[in-house]
Amino acid sequence: MIKKIIIFDLDDTLYKEINYLRSAYQEISRKIASEVKVDSEIIYSDMLLMYFDKRNVFASILKKYSINGFSPADLLNIYRGHYPDIKLSPSIKNVLDNLKNSDVELGLITDGRSIQQRNKIKSLGLDLIFKYIIISEEFGTEKPAINNYKFFENLFGKGVYYYVGDNIKKDFVSPNALGWKTICLLDDGNNIHAQDFSISKEYQPKFVIKKISEIQGIID
Secondary structure, eight states, rough: OOOOOEEEETTTBBBBBHHHHHHHHHHHHHHHHHHHHHHHHHHHHHHHEEEEETTHHHHHHHHTOHHHHHHHHHHHHHHSSOOOOOOOHHHHHHHHHHHHHHOEEEEEEEEEEEEHHHHHHHHHHHHGTTTEEHHHHSOOTTTTTTTTHHHHHHHHHEEEEEEOOTTTTTSSSSHHTTEEEEEEOOOSOOOOOOOOSSSGGGSOOEEEESGGGGGHHHOO
16 A cells, blocks of 8 residues: 655644634733723724734734833734634544544644744644644744655655645645645635735645545545
8 A cells, every 4th residue: 555644734724824813912912901901802803903904013002002011022922922722623623633543644844933833733732633743943944945845755755745735835846846746725715825826837736625624535
């Protein structure tokens, strides 16, 4: 039997990154509320409005409430360091559980700071599903660095490799070069980063799916 190895991206692939943003804004709004004696839900709503209005949220919220006890850098540190209230959707958890209990090998590649990505992974319960996880700050290089992908080839050896991600600009160019089968999860309108399929061919995925559950039809 030919070995199958599926490597996943994290943000906007296994969960919606906007939910991490919402969690962080709630944490920040609670801290600001303790300074200005305004209900945290009001501050949270203000922050979301500023975000969707494409404003500098941290500078704008501090200015609106005349806050001197925090700087934008302080709020950014809270954003990156908080333990998020995020969960896998039942459908994605079901897919991952089924894959873990099959003959498929699994791995995860994610860009970002160690504490931020580790907190996401733990909150989502992915540390119980993925044994092998590459985080750019820990590994030393970010996608699309080819070594982030070759790590898994060196680990698992010969087989059919699949990569599942969402970011057209960096997710697929290196696994394409390695001969992997690349799969893009389409933006449902909630992604942090927009998808641009007009990019050159080497950056394009081989397959496009609307739901993670469609992976099974590709790997079978």
